[in-house]
Amino acid sequence: MTTDLKKSVILHAGVVLALFVLQFVLPAYHHGNMARIMVLASYAIGYNLLFGYTGLLSLGHALFFAAGLYGAGLAMSQFGLSAGPALVIGVVAGVVIGAVVGGLALRTEGVAFMIVTLMFAQAGYLTILYFGAYTRGDEGFVIAQTERVLFGVDLSAPLVRYFAAFSLFCAAILTCFLAVKSRFGRVLVAIRENEERAAMLGYDVAKYKLGAVVLSAGLSALAGAGYALLFGYVGASFASVQYSIFPLLWVLLGGAGTVLGPLVGTVFMFYLIDLSSGLTTAYMLIAGLVLVVLTVFAPQGVMGEVRRRMWRWLP
Amino acid sequence: MSLLSASGISKQYNGLAALSDVSFDVPSGQVRALIGPNGAGKTTLVGVLSGRIPPSSGSVHFAGQDVTTWPAHKRISQGMGYTFQITSIFADLSVRENVALAARRHQKSAAVVDAMVEEALLKTGLWDRVDDIAGTLSYGHQRLLEIAMGLAQTPKLLILDEPTQGLTEGDVEAFKRLIKSLRGEITVLLIEHNMDVVMQLADVITVLEAGRVLFEGIPTDVKANALVRAAYLGGGDAET
Numbered sequence: 193m194t195t196d197l198k199k200s201v202i203l204h205a206g207v208v209l210a211l212f213v214l215q216f217v218l219p220a221y222h223h224g225n226m227a228r229i230m231v232l233a234s235y236a237i238g239y240n241l242l243f244g245y246t247g248l249l250s251l252g253h254a255l256f257f258a259a260g261l262y263g264a265g266l267a268m269s270q271f272g273l274s275a276g277p278a279l280v281i282g283v284v285a286g287v288v289i290g291a292v293v294g295g296l297a298l299r300t301e302g303v304a305f306m307i308v309t310l311m312f313a314q315a316g317y318l319t320i321l322y323f324g325a326y327t328r329g330d331e332g333f334v335i336a337q338t339e340r341v342l343f344g345v346d347l348s349a350p351l352v353r354y355f356a357a358f359s360l361f362c363a364a365i366l367t368c369f370l371a372v373k374s375r376f377g378r379v380l381v382a383i384r385e386n387e388e389r390a391a392m393l394g395y396d397v398a399k400y401k402l403g404a405v406v407l408s409a410g411l412s413a414l415a416g417a418g419y420a421l422l423f424g425y426v427g428a429s430f431a432s433v434q435y436s437i438f439p440l441l442w443v444l445l446g447g448a449g450t451v452l453g454p455l456v457g458t459v460f461m462f463y464l465i466d467l468s469s470g471l472t473t474a475y476m477l478i479a480g481l482v483l484v485v486l487t488v489f490a491p492q493g494v495m496g497e498v499r500r501r502m503w504r505w506l507p
Numbered sequence: 508m509s510l511l512s513a514s515g516i517s518k519q520y521n522g523l524a525a526l527s528d529v530s531f532d533v534p535s536g537q538v539r540a541l542i543g544p545n546g547a548g549k550t551t552l553v554g555v556l557s558g559r560i561p562p563s564s565g566s567v568h569f570a571g572q573d574v575t576t577w578p579a580h581k582r583i584s585q586g587m588g589y590t591f592q593i594t595s596i597f598a599d600l601s602v603r604e605n606v607a608l609a610a611r612r613h614q615k616s617a618a619v620v621d622a623m624v625e626e627a628l629l630k631t632g633l634w635d636r637v638d639d640i641a642g643t644l645s646y647g648h649q650r651l652l653e654i655a656m657g658l659a660q661t662p663k664l665l666i667l668d669e670p671t672q673g674l675t676e677g678d679v680e681a682f683k684r685l686i687k688s689l690r691g692e693i694t695v696l697l698i699e700h701n702m703d704v705v706m707q708l709a710d711v712i713t714v715l716e717a718g719r720v721l722f723e724g725i726p727t728d729v730k731a732n733a734l735v736r737a738a739y740l741g742g743g744d745a746e747t
Contacts, residue, residue: 375611375615378604378607378608378611379608381600382597382600382608385597385598385599385600386595386596386597386598388595389591389595389596389597390608391579391580392557392559392579392580392583392589392591392595393580393583393608393609393612393656393660394580394581394583394584394612394613394660395580395612396580396581396584397580
């Protein structure tokens with residue numbers, strides 16, 4: 193193992209360990225918050241694979257998150273499946289939709305790619321509303337506590353929920369770490385840096401980009417399915433454009449193209465809104481101001497700045 | 508048998524013929540130079556050969572296969588190495604990663620990739636810059652990095668598009684030594700303006716003019732040919 197690799201393994205293992213220990217020391221309120229944050233950060237990690245590493249800006253990732261959320265939720269509410277199979281169905285739904293949307297949207301580039309992904313996500317959102325008889329539209333539906341049981345444990349119990357969210361997050365960050373360090377991930381970075389050159393080195397760029405979309409969609413769907421199981425609520429707002437913008441914001445704040453950036457960004461944004469809303473009803477004003485300051489002074493996000501100034505080896 | 512063979516290549520842009528019925532063969536192991544005045548169609552021809560530009564008609568055969576309809580990346584994965592006329596590197600990545608990306612496409616083992624990176628960088632004299640960020644290299648070194656990326660692909664055919672453009676005299680000398688050292692190992696197609704480089708390196712020279720092959724032969728014959736001299740010395744009547 194090279195020293196750089198060793199350093200990054202130690203850092204990421206340390207962060208994971210810290211998150212594990214946190215559950216024993218956090219007060220109940222923050223305990224619940226962190227569980228939610230870890231699930232949302234997993235979503236951001238999925239987004240980051242496509243945006244941060246491959247350089248493809250999607251404005252339609254809510255579709256993939258919702259595919260997991262509804263895939264798992266409907267499997268339970270409509271077909272009476274248990275939590276385990278529902279989780280799998282959620283992820284498969286995300287992967288399939290990712291492959292289809294990727295196959296079509298990747299025919300475009302740049303701004304057109306943003307618009308096409310946004311359009312697909314809106315179509316997904318409207319589809320959820322259209323089938324209100326099953327999805328209960330905007331209002332959404334609740335998955336009963338008695339059904340949210342995986343491997344015999346009740347996922348709604350705070351400690352279990354934290355641990356389940358932690359496991360989900362570990363799976364996401366490990367996938368990201370391994371992908372980024374692999375040959376596949378390095379080609380994605382090459383595509384981000386200079387797509388034409390990557391093609392002229394003999395890489396089938398279209399294939400790699402589709403692979404990135406599918407992996408990104410799969411992780412996003414995993415987070416969505418996890419969200420349904422852990423928090424028991426499935427609603428159309430998660431498929432709205434807002435939930436496509438969130439992961440972009442989280443990743444930009446935390447540092448696009450860094451493994452830890454999505455977690456940092458999600459924590460930052462979550463508590464920024466949480467704390468500022470305790471101060472004033474105009475909390476978005478404070479949040480907005482902080483975001484502007486951060487983008488001006490740390491355009492590469494928190495972890496991006498850390499990499500630039502201190503740790504060049506940061507993956 | 509020829510490694511690369513183009514037959515009857517024509518390319519029109521909005522009715523303007525950039526190439527008309529160009530045929531030529533590069534046998535395995537040869538260093539072939541492609542020269543011609545500005546606008547002769549060199550860049551278009553290289554684009555057609557490498558798969559970046561589809562021809563209007565004609566066919567391209569490479570290593571025994573008809574590759575006319577193949578996309579560029581597929582030709583490259585079959586052993587056609589390409590270096591850009593306008594330097595195109597991964598500017599924000601390290602020199603090592605730039606070359607490793609070229610090697611990794613055809614080589615799975617990390618240890619072998621490392622060895623190939625070292626070899627390519629030693630040959631091009633960039634080994635002491637291995638951990639530099641590619642974008643911080645001087646222009647001449649970036650051109651050499653392009654060539655190192657070409658070498659690390661261990662191609663059957665290496666297409667060098669204007670490799671000495673913008674290089675200092677010292678860099679050009681280093682480049683000539685490098686190509687001479689590769690003689691016999693790989694086939695080279697060299698698109699070049701610098702006549703001194705061409706005359707010293709090429710086994711056979713193909714001269715393009717106005718989208719057609721004007722002449723083809725060994726360097727001394729090319730030098731002696733009246734048509735070529737006219738084309739290069741600006742004698743407008745040579746064509747007719």
